[in-house]
Amino acid sequence: MKGNLKKILAIVLFTTLLTCDDYLEILPEGQENTENYFNSKSDYEDALIGVYDLLGTTYLSNILGEIASDNSNCGGGDQTDVLDWQQIDDMIHTADNGALRNVFQWMYAGISRANYIVEFKDKMDFQGKEQLLAENLFLRSYFYFELVKFFGDVPMYLDGRISLEDSQAIDRTPKAEVYAQLEADLKTAIESLPWEQAQNGRATRGAALALLGKIYLYQEKFQDAATTLDKVITSGQYQLVSDFSTIFLNSNENNIESVFEVQYFGGQGASFDCFQCVEGNIAVGFMGPRFLNGDFSPYTSGFSFNPPTAEIFNSYSSDDVRRDATILDMEAFVAERPDVTFSQGNTDDYTGYYNKKYIPYAEANLPDVNLTHSNNYRSIRYSDVLLMAAEAYNRGAIDDSKARNYVNLVRERAGLEDVTSSGGNLTQDIYRERRLELAGEGHRFFDQVRTGQTSTIKGFTPGKHELFPIPRIEIELAGNRWTQNPGY
Template sequence: MKNTIKLIMVVVFVTLFGCDDYLEVLPPGQENTENFFNSAEDYENALIGVYDLLSTTYLNQILGEIASDNSLCGGENPTDVLDWQQIDDMTHNPDNGALRNIFQWMYAGISRANYIIEFKDKTDFDRKNQVLAETKFLRSYYYFELVKFFGGVPMYLDKRISIEEAQSINKSTKEEIYAQLERDLLEVANILPWQQSQPGRATRGAALALLGKVYLYQEKYSDAAQTFDLVINSGQYSLVTDFAMIFSNQNENNSESVFEIQYFGQEGGGFGCFQCVEGNIAVGFMGPRFRSGNYAPYADGFSFNIPSLAIVNAYQAGDTRQAATFFNINDFVATRPDVTFTVGHDHNGYFNFKYIPFAEGNAPDPHLTHSNNYRAIRFADVLLMAAEAHVQGGSAGSAQIYLDRVRDRAFGNTTNRITATLANILQERRLELAGEGHRFFDQVRTGETATIPGFTTDKNELFPIPRIEIELAGNNWCQNKGYSSSTCSEQ
């Protein structure tokens, strides 16, 4: 998929939609679909465009760590990418540009999905049911990201919207959105295959894993446990023996990958249109600021998303995940005396090793076009979510089995097992998934936010709806609690 779908995305969807198709708002009388969706190829190409917006979730990953107690913002100085610095300090407001990007980009993906669904009956072809199932999975993925960040948001289903509709549609509650995601994911899980011919396409396992996550976030523990068990017992996935190999560019789409976002490092892109870039932008932003010497096989970066010493020091002796998760630049330079680097803001000597930039012939800007895939849902993540759901539902036996599998891989033996209590499982999630963008949302949903610097209870559980989006919608949406002095404020 990396070498096929990604290349088609560039050609097809810059032509179809361009770079700035947030809601696909259509001026009256300018809808032009009579020359499209006339063949299977049209539908397949449109679906590629829905996948394409997954590349923008690099930002969701970075902010999911920076907002938590796992990470410091970093960068060159305290004002470098101020939108990220504000989120690190919990001083962000409704004018934060990074939050608006997430809002826009997730809705752009939703709108592309709705475009297909709107014309689902125009032409019949053999793979139509699977195309629609993949489309609904992706729409669910984008909506889930929106709910995680913003809570209740407007829900647009099954068609694009006009300018007038954009100004009259109210926000749905997060409960309403979760209910729709449950319906869609239950439907597509019965259609999608366990395996696809191209890596990165939605599968039954991905749909069930996301459905289980939707249940878990609603504290529907019995439903979550049963759903995760279907994934675990399917026999489709297994843990990679060597933790350090999970994130290797030579080991992408491996046995542990339930859903993996594909990136391509040799396609053009620039700072003027981040949603047009086919490479993994997060990787270049998180790398060390190398300046001279032989630092191969790595490339230099912008030193953002610095792991906190709290998470670096949280691992027990013998836990192989520590060395595989954090890049210690001082140890590296000690073996490469010719290498120099610039010390950035929040520097403590550590960087995210899971997503470190490699020198790989990426072009034209090596900071924007790395090919490291994002492991969006890993089998270890599923095992730990299942363990959590089981222990919350009173089934400690299953929880213990799942926790043991993750711990045994981490230590390479069975002598470091711990009891499957809720606290131990949540701590294991932190250790296992550090640097992968899940930590802040885990902290919020479990109420463990006291260790987040600057966090204000009953406010920072959600991010603010971008102010300009509220204004563009005719001021019909209430702002999230704590971000507005207006009486129109809701959770």
């Protein structure tokens, strides 16, 4: 079912990435245009697929959430390879950083597509409309949450497609107001979303509850977070996969632990000229080792970005089954296969380790193979939900016993003994468990910022680097009405 969702995207003609009305093509009279498009249930369904399509661009969150943290270096071919990422790794990024502008543009492109459906939601009725609108609200909330994580206060558009005129007439919305809107939207969506969907990758009630719980946690609304996340835990819909090493295999996508998973498709081909057009998981090809020769199956070569540090590798105990399932020890791999040769790439950042969770597998994908891998992104896993709930119960001084129970479920799966701590010591145990459980998945930097654990990030300046800068060109396009984040 995953491939079907992606293949349909080609027929979505009216939900373009462009957010300015000046760029909309005017068709001859009598032909469809954006104002008279919604005339059938299938029109709404196709437009919704267009909103789902922009989830593919969140691969940058996976990469940057690790590179910006203390989990990994930038890597690549040398210190100038994808300079935008190198600057973020060194905390010298500016408002002209192209990767940050991509995040800003692509998330707003997804929001604009979602708002297109909102704009015409009352044009007609059809069976399943409430669920479709609920999925749309979930997706819009997902995109807005990404923006708030990166940039803090952001302009909030709710009623229709985003135009240049809109951006010049609206200020940055305080993140508390954005969060309040997301809470309201997700509560509305939850009422109409099913626990299970017939097609993999569709938003479910569990996904919406988990996202809502995460938004509460980011605001330190611990009681709300605990109550909401418990609804996911007690639903009976999810459980931990018994063998951690299988969670991220391409053959085990959309498993019982997956609460929300971004679907990727490796059979459509790709181009470096349009990353937002790619249906494959771009992050995977960029993060793979630079293999040169020999039998390195089941993997294929990549561009050696995002190498985990020795510090994160050594943070795992030797009996933690997650270590070798999370991090590929290249020296050990080559020792077992003496015919394999590889390039260290950026020797200043080379650590000998690679992100095994999102490593490129040899598969029947199409050129350029580094851009078309089908590895799904496990955006929200059940273990993440358990650890968020544990944190909420502990930091909210609600129930340390319940918090310990949740964190120990995760530890037991990893082959580790239970923790017995409480209070502040338990808080640190939970933080540590989040890092080890979720390493390589793009959450680390944002976890460090929201919990104030940024002292281990090289080059991090408190009061500045908690947020990324609003792209300079976006401020200029908005008529310079938006203030820049502090320090930039």
